Amino acid sequence: MANRLVAVALALLSSACGYSPSESGAEPEQALGSVRLRLGATPVDVTLVVRNVFDHSQVRVVGCPKKDHLLDGHEFCDELLVLPAGVYEVVVQSQDDQCESDQSHYKAVVEEGRTVEIEVGLVCFLGNGGLDVVVVTEYSPRITGISFRTAASDEPATKYVCGGSDDVRVEVEVTDSDTPCSELAWSFSAKDELEVDVTSSLLSGLMSVPGDPCRFSAVIDAGAPLQDYRLTFMVSDADSAPNAVTFLVHLIPCG
Secondary structure, X not given: OOEEEEEEEEEEEOHHHOOOOOOOOOOOOOOEEEEEEEEOOOOOOEEEEEEEOOOOOOEEEEEEOOOOOOOOOOOOEEEEEEEEOEEEEEEEEEOOOOEEEOOOOEEEEEOOOOOEEEEEEEEEOOOXXXXXXXXXXXXXXXXXXXXXXXXXXXXXXXXXEEOOOOOEEEEXXXXXXXXXXXXXXXXXXXXXXXXXXXXXXXEXXXXXXXXOOEEEEEEEOOOOOOOEEEEEEEEEOOOOOOEEEEEEEEEEOOO
């Protein structure tokens, strides 16, 4: 993050320093003005160079040492320079290659009887930071199997359920590497051939059994009307989108 350090050059003119013939009739003195240079608290040594644009022999150099702390929040490099009226440029120089001026130079016109203020900026990119990249792998629940067994006798069964006979339990197996079975959200739903929701009338006996894999089951009512039913099982954890499987169950007449 850049720390912005501001140097302000104030050209303060004094009418008392204007042209004024002496009593002896000597030539009038050159009109003078004053430039006040201020630089806010800085973590690096800075040099301020002020020179006349049209007369490069008129150069003033001011050193602003590093400031390690603030005094009541205000500590400045503060220097008052008396200069002939004219056009001046202010250049901010730093020996630290991580600091540079906003511009190559700044200009101010020192005129008799007027005050000119300019703002000079120094931008420093101090110190190095670190980037810590953390890769977190989130595992979503995965449906690994579907099976059918008779609800009463726990015998193997299929998705073809004989109407009016034993109810059938459908069981779905789920694995999730980073979430316990008890923390998974799951549900069964059912619709008939007309896309009417028949979950409450067709399914009952919802049950979950922890383990690896987790097992979630529901009992299909064999006394329901004979037709095809579309069952959907959905499961999710706190960190991922739901995973779902849809399959058909057929209630058929059996001789």
